[in-house]
Amino acid sequence: MASASVSPDLHQQVLQFYYREARLFSGKQYRQWLEAMVDREIHYWLPIADLRYRADRRPPPEFVPSIYDDNYDDLEERIRRLETGLVWMEDPPSRIRHLTTNVEVYGTDVASEFDSFSNFLVCRNTEDTDETLTIGAREDRLRLRDGNLTLLRRKVILGQRVIKDTNLYFLM
Amino acid sequence: MGNSEILVDATAGVQKRKIFSAEEIYQLELEKVFGRCWLFLTHESEIPKSGDFVTTFMGEDRVLVVRQADRSVKAFLNSCRHRGNQVCRAESGNLRSFICSYHGWTYGIDGSLINVPLEKECYGSPVDKTNLGLAPVAKVENFNGFVFGCLDPEAPSLREYLGEMAWYMETFTSGGRAELLGPPLKSVLHTNWKLPAENFACDGYHVGWTHAAALKVAPAGPLGQLAGNTGINTTEAPGIQIATRHGHGFGCIWNAASSIHRGTALNDYLLSKQPEVAKRLGEWRGKLFMAHWDATIFPNCSFLYATNTFKVWQPKGPGEIEVWTWSMVDKEMSSELKRNVQKEAIRTFGTAGTFESDDAVNFHGCMRTNRGPQTRKGQLTNSMAVGFDKTHPELPGVISELSFIGETAGRNFYRFWDEVMDAANWDEIRAANSHWTEDWLAPETRDTNGNGRNQSDHFEHRQTQVAGK
Ligand code: FES
Ligand SMILES: [Fe+2]
Numbered sequence: 065m066a067s068a069s070v071s072p073d074l075h076q077q078v079l080q081f082y083y084r085e086a087r088l089f090s091g092k093q094y095r096q097w098l099e100a101m102v103d104r105e106i107h108y109w110l111p112i113a114d115l116r117y118r119a120d121r122r123p124p125p126e127f128v129p130s131i132y133d134d135n136y137d138d139l140e141e142r143i144r145r146l147e148t149g150l151v152w153m154e155d156p157p158s159r160i161r162h163l164t165t166n167v168e169v170y171g172t173d174v175a176s177e178f179d180s181f182s183n184f185l186v187c188r189n190t191e192d193t194d195e196t197l198t199i200g201a202r203e204d205r206l207r208l209r210d211g212n213l214t215l216l217r218r219k220v221i222l223g224q225r226v227i228k229d230t231n232l233y234f235l236m
Numbered sequence: 237m238g239n240s241e242i243l244v245d246a247t248a249g250v251q252k253r254k255i256f257s258a259e260e261i262y263q264l265e266l267e268k269v270f271g272r273c274w275l276f277l278t279h280e281s282e283i284p285k286s287g288d289f290v291t292t293f294m295g296e297d298r299v300l301v302v303r304q305a306d307r308s309v310k311a312f313l314n315s316c317r318h319r320g321n322q323v324c325r326a327e328s329g330n331l332r333s334f335i336c337s338y339h340g341w342t343y344g345i346d347g348s349l350i351n352v353p354l355e356k357e358c359y360g361s362p363v364d365k366t367n368l369g370l371a372p373v374a375k376v377e378n379f380n381g382f383v384f385g386c387l388d389p390e391a392p393s394l395r396e397y398l399g400e401m402a403w404y405m406e407t408f409t410s411g412g413r414a415e416l417l418g419p420p421l422k423s424v425l426h427t428n429w430k431l432p433a434e435n436f437a438c439d440g441y442h443v444g445w446t447h448a449a450a451l452k453v454a455p456a457g458p459l460g461q462l463a464g465n466t467g468i469n470t471t472e473a474p475g476i477q478i479a480t481r482h483g484h485g486f487g488c489i490w491n492a493a494s495s496i497h498r499g500t501a502l503n504d505y506l507l508s509k510q511p512e513v514a515k516r517l518g519e520w521r522g523k524l525f526m527a528h529w530d531a532t533i534f535p536n537c538s539f540l541y542a543t544n545t546f547k548v549w550q551p552k553g554p555g556e557i558e559v560w561t562w563s564m565v566d567k568e569m570s571s572e573l574k575r576n577v578q579k580e581a582i583r584t585f586g587t588a589g590t591f592e593s594d595d596a597v598n599f600h601g602c603m604r605t606n607r608g609p610q611t612r613k614g615q616l617t618n619s620m621a622v623g624f625d626k627t628h629p630e631l632p633g634v635i636s637e638l639s640f641i642g643e644t645a646g647r648n649f650y651r652f653w654d655e656v657m658d659a660a661n662w663d664e665i666r667a668a669n670s671h672w673t674e675d676w677l678a679p680e681t682r683d684t685n686g687n688g689r690n691q692s693d694h695f696e697h698r699q700t701q702v703a704g705k
Contacts, residue, residue, distance in 0.1 A: 110588075112421060113419070114326075114328050114419035115325070115327045116327070116328065116329055117325075117326045117329055117331075120326070120329045120330070122329070122330060125417070125418065125419070126571070127417045127563075127571075127575055129417065129421055129562075129563065129578065129582060129586075130579075130582065131421065131582065131586055131587045131588050132588060133579050133582070134583075138583070141453055141590075145449045145450055145452070145453045145590055148448070148449040148452045149449075150448040150449035150452060151449045151594070152446070152594065152597060152598075153593060153594065153597040190597075225327075225422060226423060226558055227423035227424065227587050228424050229423070229424075230423070230424070230425055230593070230596035230597065230600060231423070231587060231588055231589070231592060231593035231596050232588040233590075
């Protein structure tokens, strides 16, 4: 795990980055997020694991099932699907709110890249009464270029083994 | 259901709405459907070694499935014989024994009780352990590597239960060539288990409309033309519906293998294997090998062949299920191709799937209306192309050649559901084997245009018949 601390300015910049991201997610402005905040080399990953005993020495499976295993084009295609206007689940639209907390930022071996850890909470309201909460953690690699941060890698970690929402078709 | 109420009229293609919502019907299903039919447990590839185990459900019963020292597979109710605690609390693993977390009773991988702590000191006399092993699941058998269990000792063998469906499934499973990549994704869906099961069995109808968005952005192929349900190329029937004994069935689209996946890697692979399959299994199955299938093995196991997704709809009450999703690959595929196929299968039909999330909203929508006491009265239909269901000179089961979009396999699903719910035991079901299609295909069920009888009359007609018995 990275440990080199970063300047208060950079920490502040990362916080701003995450608050902006949360605002764009809450407004479902996914394309703006993709174009302004995401690196072309993004790997956006949400792997799953089954419940095992602590003493279980078996290695993880060779092919880890991942709810998201997306590169830039994969994310773009997901966003394009939403933009068709034919996603009935979003019509009437769901309401979604993203909170980001517990942000830590560390330097890495690469001067222009930073590791960050954060927690998130997503509240999604669908139809008239349906509400789900999805809480998780993110391990990010951020890249700083010409003074701008972009998201290079994201691993999303969820506590829910059985996902309580009908789907996770929203970004975290 | 053993009384005079008609819940399903499969000939006309109608079923009562209450079968999706009534608690008492659900409880009866747990006994009569899930307590008697073969249910998918795991794939051999998930438990290759002695002591390997997975935990799963049969209906709402928790079960433990373990590979034995002699390579066979056994399954047990996952509940301690002392106070009933869940014995195994992990989803998978490898153990030499299972120790209950309550008082430490210990069971071998064959389910036998092998240790009772403080037996000498506190029981006074030795505990007779012979009758205190984990309760075994009556039957565990595998079909080309797919392991199923059945809680009813009187049930037919798995092979007989799959029946003609096994003939079809040989197409891609023969020699154990198919395997599943787990652990399964799991998510909650607020719906009745029969809705997705029926959907996978027959519902090509929804594809173009429900999934319009995903089809719009997906590469155009035989499925791409469906976007918007505005029309299909009818110069050549694009596929067929197939229904087999015991409620199984599927719809297939010819030459559409891998059309939901992006890229050509899967298609190229299947094409390279196709001549061998056609040579070994014949022309029809050679053709089926390059088709796309949406299928259900009655009651709650579904798969999409060539989209490579494999699912179990675990019932959790009349209005809730857990969706368990594996990816299905061919053992001989390269690691790279397996990874690619898994990614595409989950991308489309996983928990954040571009297709899966469309289905969830409708399956939920079909349930949420049932809160209304007036709404949940009445009936729903499965009558598309009634009158076109026929036997075929070469293909087993009941076939509709009109289109892959149809409800033939749906009618068959409810037909068998009704039969199982009604039957006192497997002998009664067996007795109908020789004539299970008789009333279905009889000419008097069709008018001169080949259409089914007027549906609304039909319940009345059946009810009068029953009343007059
Ligand atoms: S309940 Fe299992 S040891 Fe007592
Ligand atoms: Fe669907």
